Amino acid sequence: MKFKSMKGFRDFLPEEMAARREVFQSIEDVVRRFGFKEIDLPSLEKMKLFEVKSGEELVDQTYSFEDKGGRKVTLIPEQTPSRARILATEKSLNEPVKWYSTSKRWRYEQTQRGRLREFYQTDVDIFGADSVEADAEIVAVLVETMNKLGVGNAVEVLINDRKLLEDILDMEGIDKKREVMEVVDGREKMSYGEFKDELTEVGLDQEKARRMEEIVSINGPLDEKLEDLGQLVSGDAETRIGRMEELAEILGNYGVLESVKLDMSIVRGLDYYTGLVFEVFDKKGELRAICGGGRYDNLVELFGGKETPAVGFAIGDAVIEELMRREGTWPEEKLNTDVYVLPVSKSVAEEATKITRRLREEGLIVETDLKGRNVSAQLNYANYIGAEKVVIVGERDLEKGKVTVKEMESGEERLISFDEVVEKVG
C-alpha cells in the first residue's frame, strides 16, 4: 500500500527546504533588526477563539473538529486571535509588544495556485502603540523585507487610511458609510459602471457616486497625493491627512517612501481594520496580493483585554515563492556539504573516521561512507550531496602519512600530510 501527501499539503525535501529556510531567515533577519522578538503559539486552539474574531462563517473554512475530550478545536488559520488572547490575559508585558513568528497555518478551502491547505506565514505585529511612528515602522519593515527578498522593485505597497476615507465620506455628506465601504471593498472586481450602479443602489445620488469614484481613484506617490488631497478636505479629514503626512515624512527618514503609494480604494474588509491599511501588489499584475496588513485597534478588547492599539502584517510563503521564482531571486535549490571523506577500502576506515571526526569538530559539514561503496560510487554520492572537497584516504598514500584532497569544482587534486588535514581542509 502506497501513500501520497494530501492535496494542498507539501513535502519539502532537502533541496527545497534549504531554499525555504534561506527565505525565512532573510525575512526574520530584517524583522529582528527592527527589534521584533520571536514567539511561538499553539497550532491548535479553541474554535471559539476564531468565531470571536471572524464569525462562524470563516471558521467554516478551517480545519475544525471535536477532540476526544469533546472540545471544539481549530487548527489555526492565523495567529492573530492567539496573540489577542495573550494580550488580553498576560499582565507582565511591556508595551510596545513587538512580536514575530514564522509557523504553519491551515485552511480548509479549494486548493489553487498560491492557495494551499497548509502553508507557512510570518506574522509581524506591534501592540500597545497607536502612534504614527508604529504605523511607519510596520510599513518600513515590510518594504525592507521585500527589498531583502529581491522583489522590492517588482511590487508596490499601496496604503490607505480607513479612518481618513470615512472622514471624507462624512465631509461629503454620505451617511451610509458601512454600505459604501462595502462597495469600495469590492471595487477591484467591478467595472466602472457596476461600481457606480452599486453606489446608487445603496442610496448615493449621481453626483455623490461620481464624487466617490473620484475619491477612491486617487492613486499615486504618497506625498504628492496627500498634498492634493489636503487642499480638498477639511475638519476631521484634515487632521487625518496630517497624520498621513507625518507617516510619509517618517517613511522618508527610513528611506522607503519611494516604495509606497497612496491608493484610496484599499479598504481590506469591513470589521477588522481601524486606520492604516496596506497591500503589496505585483506590479505586473500576474499574481494575487503578495501580503497585506494594517491597524486593528479593537481586537484585544474583543478578547476581553484592555484597549490595545495594534498594527501588523502577515506574509505567506506560497505567493512570495511564486513572485521570487518569477523574479529569479528564489534561492538556488541545492545540497550543501563541505567535505566528503572517502575511504578507498575498509582497511583505512579507522583513519577516515578520525578525519571525519576532526573536521566535524571544526564545525564543517562532513559525510563519509556508510555503504561500503567503491571509489567511483562514493565520488558520485559526494557530487550529489554538493561536497566542495573530497578527502581520499588510500592505503598507499596513508603509508606515507598522506591523503589526497580533491576540489570537486575544478577537479584539482593535491597530496597533503595526514596531520595537516584539519589545517588544510578545515
Added chain:
Amino acid sequence: MKFKSMKGFRDFLPEEMAARREVFQSIEDVVRRFGFKEIDLPSLEKMKLFEVKSGEELVDQTYSFEDKGGRKVTLIPEQTPSRARILATEKSLNEPVKWYSTSKRWRYEQTQRGRLREFYQTDVDIFGADSVEADAEIVAVLVETMNKLGVGNAVEVLINDRKLLEDILDMEGIDKKREVMEVVDGREKMSYGEFKDELTEVGLDQEKARRMEEIVSINGPLDEKLEDLGQLVSGDAETRIGRMEELAEILGNYGVLESVKLDMSIVRGLDYYTGLVFEVFDKKGELRAICGGGRYDNLVELFGGKETPAVGFAIGDAVIEELMRREGTWPEEKLNTDVYVLPVSKSVAEEATKITRRLREEGLIVETDLKGRNVSAQLNYANYIGAEKVVIVGERDLEKGKVTVKEMESGEERLISFDEVVEKVG
C-alpha cells in the same frame, strides 16, 4: 470573554522562545555537521498512515478526525511514517538518505510532567544503509548532541542489539521468543520475582528463567561487556557480537565510546526495531527516558517501498528542557537588543529615525520610541528589552552635532559626534 490556551499546549513568549530557539539550533548544528539535511513534511496526514505503522490502538492516542471532505486525518504524532511514505514513492533519492527535522507533533493523551499534547521533536534518520557505520554515526551524533546541550555527563546512552538478544535466546534453546521479549520489554517496571514469574508463565523453566535474568542483567561499558559476552556465545550470536564490537571500535574512533553502555534489557517494544536499539537515561534516575531510537529495517517495505534499511532517533523538547534546567545548561531566558535610540523630544524625531535606520542597515537589532514617552520611561523600556547601548538624541547635544551613548550595563555615558554613530556604535 477571556481565553486560555488548552491543557498540554504552550505559549512561548519572547524570552522563552529565544532560549528554545538556541537549544534547537544547538541540536541542529551538531546534526548538520554530520551531513543530515533538513526536510519539512505535512503536519496533517491520512490516518491510515499511522494505522499501517502502529496499529489502530495507538491512533487512538492521536488527534484524529474526519475533515470536511470526509477524509480520516491525523495530526502527526511522529514524522517517521511520513518519511517512509516518501521513501516508498520517491524515485530520485540517492542513498544514504540522511534527514533531520525539528517540528511540532501532537498526541491526545493525559498530560503530565514531560508529556504534553503539543511538543517539538527533532527526528534524525539514515535510510538506505544497513552498515554498522550507519549505526555508529547515529549513536555518535546523539552523544555529540547531548554533549553540545551540556548534559553529556548527566546521561548514559544504553544500547543493545535486539537481533543479538534473539540469537542468544535461540542459543539457549528458548523458543517462545516473542513472549519472552515482551516480558523483557516490561522488565523495568517489575521486581526481580515478578520478572522470573512472568518468564515462567510464558513457559521457561526455572533454569532458563534464571539464565534469562542473567543475560538481560548484563550492563556496563560496551567494549568490556562485549568481551565477556563473546566468551559465552556461539553461532549467529557470535557474528552479531562481532558487529557490535565493530560498532564499539567506530564509536571509539568517533571519541564517544565512553558515553555508551551495553544494556541487554533494552528492547523498545516488539514490532518495530530490527537490530540496534538505544535509550538515553538520566543518570540520577529522576526523569523519564530522555530519548531513544534504533534500527528499523522493515518500515519502508510496510509502506509499499523496496527493502530499505533505516536507523534513527528522535528527541522531544519537553524532557530535554527539564534535564537542561536541572543541570543548569538551559539558556538564560532574556531579551536581546543591540541599541535603543532615544529621542528626548519630538523635535529630534527625524535624527533619531535616521540613526535607527543607519544602525539597522549595519545589521544591528535596534528599537526606538513608538509611544512618545519621556526619557525615563524610554530608559525603562530599553532596560526591559535588554538593550546594550542607548543612543540619546537631545536637542542641545544635537545643536553641537553630538549624541550621547549610554552603556546600559556600566551606566557609562559619552558624547560622540552624530556622524560617527555608525562607526562608534555599530
